[in-house]
Amino acid sequence: MKKGFTLIELLAVIVILAIIALIATPIILNIIGNAKDESNERTKELYLDAVKDAIARKNLTEEFDPSECTIQEDGNLLCGDKDLLVEVSGTKPCSGTITFDKNGKITNETVTYCDESDSQDSEQGGGHGNGGNAGGGVLSE
Numbered sequence: 001m002k003k004g005f006t007l008i009e010l011l012a013v014i015v016i017l018a019i020i021a022l023i024a025t026p027i028i029l030n031i032i033g034n035a036k037d038e039s040n041e042r043t044k045e046l047y048l049d050a051v052k053d054a055i056a057r058k059n060l061t062e063e064f065d066p067s068e069c070t071i072q073e074d075g076n077l078l079c080g081d082k083d084l085l086v087e088v089s090g091t092k093p094c095s096g097t098i099t100f101d102k103n104g105k106i107t108n109e110t111v112t113y114c115d116e117s118d119s120q121d122s123e124q125g126g127g128h129g130n131g132g133n134a135g136g137g138v139l140s141e
Helices: 007-061
Strands: 068-071 077-079 082-084 095-100 106-114 121-126
Touching: 007 082, 007 106
Parallel strands: none
Antiparallel strands: 068 077, 068 095, 077 082, 095 106, 106 121
């Protein structure tokens, strides 16, 4: 009596493993996509916190009350005719706008990250702290 598996049994196992792989692949890709979106959202929030800190530092030396700032290619801001250095570790956006109310709170932002390893831009926007989709595309509220 020979011990081992028949060809049919081995093929059945291969078919079952293939079905499991077909089911699991989209789920795993969705998890990876959601993690990237969350990472983009956290990056944007950290950058906007750094913007608030930069404005507070600027207000220590001079009166500085911007209503709208443009994000420059180096991630720093141009508010009217004044440059504002934004100190943040990690990825800085390459373009966008940030709008402030009379009290200096961020009311709207459109932030674009230019990833050098990828030719596509990742644009994020909307009100600060409102959640929302941070993935590709522009968020407008």
